[in-house]
Amino acid sequence: MKTILSLLLILLFASCNKKDEEPINEKLPPKVYMKEMIEPDTLNIYQGEYYIRVDFKENGSSGSKELVFTETTQDMTVWRHPSQPSLGMSSQGVIFSDSETGENLSVMFYFNIETDTLFTLAFADYQWANPWKNKAGMNIEHYVPVPDNTSTYLYLGGNSSDSYCQISYIGSDRINGSFHTTWRECCGGSEIFDVYGDFSIPRINASVYVTP
Numbered sequence: 001m002k003t004i005l006s007l008l009l010i011l012l013f014a015s016c017n018k019k020d021e022e023p024i025n026e027k028l029p030p031k032v033y034m035k036e037m038i039e040p041d042t043l044n045i046y047q048g049e050y051y052i053r054v055d056f057k058e059n060g061s062s063g064s065k066e067l068v069f070t071e072t073t074q075d076m077t078v079w080r081h082p083s084q085p086s087l088g089m090s091s092q093g094v095i096f097s098d099s100e101t102g103e104n105l106s107v108m109f110y111f112n113i114e115t116d117t118l119f120t121l122a123f124a125d126y127q128w129a130n131p132w133k134n135k136a137g138m139n140i141e142h143y144v145p146v147p148d149n150t151s152t153y154l155y156l157g158g159n160s161s162d163s164y165c166q167i168s169y170i171g172s173d174r175i176n177g178s179f180h181t182t183w184r185e186c187c188g189g190s191e192i193f194d195v196y197g198d199f200s201i202p203r204i205n206a207s208v209y210v211t212p
Contacts, residue, residue, distance in 0.1 A: 031120050032127075037211060040123040040168055045171075046169075056194065082117075089111065089134060092119055092204040092206070107139075109206070120208070121209065124167060130158070155184065155191075157195065160182060163181045172203070175202075180197075
């Protein structure tokens with residue numbers, strides 16, 4: 001997992017050097033990774049510093065924890081352009097890295113290269129993505145170093161009857177949204193967490209679905 005994370009970060013920094021492209025706005029049909037359309041935020045739209053905030057508690061526990069990673073307190077890497085495909089999928093997103101703890105929080109967008117050339121943004125509730133299962137959509141990912149710092153646990157969100165991952169604002173320079181899911185460790189850890197949160201991140205280079 002540590003090797004995979006290192007490769008991802010190398011690709012991220014390389015992609016940041018590309019010249020930003022104008023976003024594509026088209027009357028596109030909704031994608032299969034959009035569960036349903038939602039009403040956008042139109043009042044008191046947050047325009048402050050970029051961040052990801054997560055409230056989570058372990059299943060069966062009464063106490064909760066909060067993580068707030070921001071562009072001023074952590075290192076922020078923006079992956080605006082689609083990556084080279086991995087496992088049949090391409091990805092884009094924003095990663096916040098904490099140099100003291102070694103933790104990462106990220107908002108990631110995955111799409112299938114056989115059907116799309118760009119991810120499509122919309123005022124929508126998205127499927128929770130799983131690139132290892134070729135499932136497109138979004139995910140809020142948390143990398144945590146194991147106690148001996150020889151590897152990294154990766155926590156991924158998943159779909160359930162009450163989960164959501166919504167984009168409620170799409171501006172020229174940012175995306176705002178909120179989410180609820182269950183974090184499960186995919187590579188060796190046993191913890192399961194109930195997770196709520198929100199984010200405001202730089203906009204990726206993507207198509208935009210215009211509601212008819």
